[in-house]
Amino acid sequence: MTLAATSETTAEVTDLVQRLIRNACVNDGTPASGKEVRSVDLLESYLHAPGAEMKRHEPVPGRASLVLRIEGSDPKARSLHLMGHTDVVPVTPSGWRHDPFGGELIDGEVWGRGAVDMLDVTASMAVAVRRLLASGFKPKGTLIYSAVADEEALGTYGAQWLTENAWDDVKADFLLTEFGGARFPLGGGGPKLPIMTAEKGSQWTRLRVRGTPGHGSMPYKSDNALVKAAEVISRIGRYRAPLRLHELWRRFIEGLDLPTAQRLALTTAATFDVALDRAPEGTAPMLYAATRTTFSPNMARAGVKLNVIPDSAEIDIDIRTVAGDDGPRVRDMLREAIGDLWAEVEILEEGANPASESPLRSPLWDTLTSVTQKLLPGSETIPFLIVGATDARYFRRKGVTAYGYGLLSEKISFRDFAKMFHGNNERIDQESLRLTTELWEQTAREFLS
Ligand SMILES: [Zn+2]
Numbered sequence: 530m531t532l533a534a535t536s537e538t539t540a541e542v543t544d545l546v547q548r549l550i551r552n553a554c555v556n557d558g559t560p561a562s563g564k565e566v567r568s569v570d571l572l573e574s575y576l577h578a579p580g581a582e583m584k585r586h587e588p589v590p591g592r593a594s595l596v597l598r599i600e601g602s603d604p605k606a607r608s609l610h611l612m613g614h615t616d617v618v619p620v621t622p623s624g625w626r627h628d629p630f631g632g633e634l635i636d637g638e639v640w641g642r643g644a645v646d647m648l649d650v651t652a653s654m655a656v657a658v659r660r661l662l663a664s665g666f667k668p669k670g671t672l673i674y675s676a677v678a679d680e681e682a683l684g685t686y687g688a689q690w691l692t693e694n695a696w697d698d699v700k701a702d703f704l705l706t707e708f709g710g711a712r713f714p715l716g717g718g719g720p721k722l723p724i725m726t727a728e729k730g731s732q733w734t735r736l737r738v739r740g741t742p743g744h745g746s747m748p749y750k751s752d753n754a755l756v757k758a759a760e761v762i763s764r765i766g767r768y769r770a771p772l773r774l775h776e777l778w779r780r781f782i783e784g785l786d787l788p789t790a791q792r793l794a795l796t797t798a799a800t801f802d803v804a805l806d807r808a809p810e811g812t813a814p815m816l817y818a819a820t821r822t823t824f825s826p827n828m829a830r831a832g833v834k835l836n837v838i839p840d841s842a843e844i845d846i847d848i849r850t851v852a853g854d855d856g857p858r859v860r861d862m863l864r865e866a867i868g869d870l871w872a873e874v875e876i877l878e879e880g881a882n883p884a885s886e887s888p889l890r891s892p893l894w895d896t897l898t899s900v901t902q903k904l905l906p907g908s909e910t911i912p913f914l915i916v917g918a919t920d921a922r923y924f925r926r927k928g929v930t931a932y933g934y935g936l937l938s939e940k941i942s943f944r945d946f947a948k949m950f951h952g953n954n955e956r957i958d959q960e961s962l963r964l965t966t967e968l969w970e971q972t973a974r975e976f977l978s
Pocket of ligand 1: 614646647680707
């Protein structure tokens, strides 16, 4: 690529991500929020070109998704789907140093909500597709690009809706979406860039703790549901689920080129927890979450009046499951955590969103690795998992091999990257935008021809 083409790509993707940020498609979980149709309008006019077939899906007014297809010449050739979401989560403006919806370019960084989650990827995919169209790209296998609504509220009007109602438009053998490619702060040699091949499940659970009502003026030996709930909450908070040193974890650790002692410590159950506490600052919560089902009691309610001893208290627990821990196993763990108070507890609600995984190695893995090594010589790709949730799960459940990836420059550390998700002062540097755009373009060219 010439220098002029490089700076042209950088300018184009910078401009597009700025405009997506300024559209402020804030999804607060209510059906009337988001209004992603504004970014669909923007992307549709940006991508309008010969060879592009575009369709929009709008299950409820304002919640639009765009699907673009470049049909392949060989129906048997493998197909690839590049998927980004256009919605973002709300902000606390007082925590920001710059306007969260200004999309300002400051010292080579674009500021604003969505800069890393994931308007950077959505924009860079669109620029890559436009470059492919402009060059008269005629792939063997079909290329799909989608800009979907509602990822931040479970994908109800976006990826979930599309996989259930427009499968023929969005199905592909392979899919790329958020997020990965931030340099992992552990291990030797060149940059270690995670490709996310899996994600944890969630089994959000509501418990009720029972008690006996009485007058608040006589608490001696009372059966107060709130007091019992406090103990239940503490026990859940202290609980450590069984360690799962699964195959993906082992491959991840092997890929890091750690000193032998550290590698062994992080792959042996007896030494794992000590090694975890010695991991570089900021990485332990993610490493812990990658190897265990986690329980975080995040909401509680009790009582009807200040002078009444409550007979009921409710606790909402954010439970995130490692593959294989879903379903009844979670219940067994809760019972173990709560111990003798289990008899006082009933489960009111239980979510069911199992973990999802794709193969650790695939033709797409190989292409991503070879393109990465061209763009960032000396770097290596390693498999890892997302401890939250993305739209990839809807596709994995239908048999699609789906990965989360991107390419970040050395300006953004893994720790900063992870902190910016749904956090304050979200921003992305222009070199990361350029690298990610070239990643998608070159991957599509190699993978589909
Ligand atoms: Zn996202």
